Amino acid sequence: xxxxxxxxxxxxxxxxxxxxxxxxxxxxxxxxxxxxxxxxxxxxxxxxxxxxxxxxxxxxxxxxxxxxxxxxxxxxxxxxxxxxxx
Amino acid sequence: xxxxxxxxxxxxxxxxxxxxx
Numbered sequence: 153x154x155x156x157x158x159x160x161x162x163x164x165x166x167x168x169x170x171x172x173x174x175x176x177x178x179x180x181x182x183x184x185x186x187x188x189x190x191x192x193x194x195x196x197x198x199x200x201x202x203x204x205x206x207x208x209x210x211x212x213x214x215x216x217x218x219x220x221x222x223x224x225x226x227x228x229x230x231x232x233x234x235x236x237x238x
Numbered sequence: 239x240x241x242x243x244x245x246x247x248x249x250x251x252x253x254x255x256x257x258x259x
Contacts, residue, residue, distance in 0.1 A: 170249065178253075180251060180252065180253050180254065181250075182248060182250070182251045183248070183249040183251075184246065184247060184248050184249060185247045187245065187246040187247070188247055188248060188249075190246070208244070208246075214244045215244070216244050216245060216246070220245035221245075221246065224246040224247065224248065227248040227251075228248065231248065231251045
């Protein structure tokens with residue numbers, strides 16, 4: 153099972169129902185929604201799609217489709233914020 | 239509550255604009 157983890161150290165700030173992630177190496181700003189921020193905070197440790205899905209279910213008590221978690225992780229990877237954990 | 243579907247989203251991603259100007 154592929155695991156993902158945050159690439160570097162980032163500054164993340166929650167503003168209302170959004171999270172702002174500042175990449176101090178690449179000088180980029182990434183905005184994610186509240187659930188995205190929750191996933192981001194979990195990604196300081198290695199996570200799989202399933203482990204994130206379980207964490208979301210436990211935290212929010214709501215259904216989160218696996219595809220949307222995969223899409224979110226793919227987007228974060230494209231933004232250069234996460235990498236595969238080895 | 240189980241019927242509520244939520245999804246994590248990347249809303250935007252952009253480089254920081256520096257002020258020299």
